[in-house]
Amino acid sequence: MKKVGLLGGTFNPPHIGHLIIANEVKHALGLDEVRLMPTSIPPHKSNPTDATPEQRLRMVDLAVEGTNGLSVSAFEVEQGGVSYTFETMKRLKEHEPGSDFYFIIGGDMIDILPNWYKIEELVKVVKFVGVGRPGTIGKSDFPIRMVQIPEIELSSTLIRERIGSNGTIRFLVPEKVENFIRLEGLYGNPTNN
Template sequence: MKKVGLLGGTFNPPHIGHLIIANEVRHALGLDEVRLMPASIPPHKSNPSDATPEQRLRMVELAVEGTEGLTVSSFEVDRGGVSFTFETMKQLKEHEPDKEFFFLIGGDMIDMLPKWYKIEELLQLVKFVGVGRPGTIGKTTFPVTMVHIPEIKLSSTLIRQRVQAEGTIRFLVPGKVETFIRMEGLYGN
């Protein structure tokens, strides 16, 4: 059975930290691939994005281009609407019953699992992988495989702020993503 990791998120924009997480988990768990899956409308974000779902999807495609084992899923963007993990996993398992799915979450999100939509049913569809550095990972009674990664103090918010302030984002995002942001005039540049 093929082992597939899923890294969901807003990716507004995708940055080097996302790629490091995906790559570290892929190698630590021996996954065949890790799919980065932008949310159409994330349930936990209240502000509208500066980038459309299609623009965020394109940036993720540019970010992973040519990187072995990292792929992109347009599943949630194509479906549209609010992206709840349970609904996504239910549909993915129906479309790909021959795959074993691993859902990557930040270590700080582990404490929140009891509040996730249909968490008990979700645990039947996917294995959770918590990523973070020692000391930043929450506690849970749910089955979560932990993968420690190098500390990366980088966020999409920081990148958007730098673009707005006409600062540099070089090496924080892949070069093709930086070019796309500039060409599309994203984040007030």
């Protein structure tokens, strides 16, 4: 069986914290690959300066480009609509019956896992892998394999705010991602308004 990690999220934008999580879990569990999978519709109200699903997908592609064992999955973006992990996993298992899936979540998601859509059924079709995040408890009654990773207090919100105030995001996102953000004028980038 192929061991596939999945790291879902809005990736608005993707940053080095996402890449550290994916890479550390891949190596800690001996996974064949980790796919970063942007959601189609973010679960929060979007801002007019936010990236489109296609732009977020492109940024993730740029972020993992040339990194062995990390890839991008367009699965949820291509499905469209609101993404529920249970529905995504059900479809992925149908498409790839020869793969074991490891769904990677941060401490913030672990804390609210009981509220996830069809969580009782979801834990039967996927193995959850948890990573710590600053300021979260990261405990659950559901089966979660915890992986210790270097924690970095970094968020896409911080990056969007930095861009909006013309601050630096150097070393926080891969250079190709920063170039794409500047080129597309994302997140209220004052240099392109």
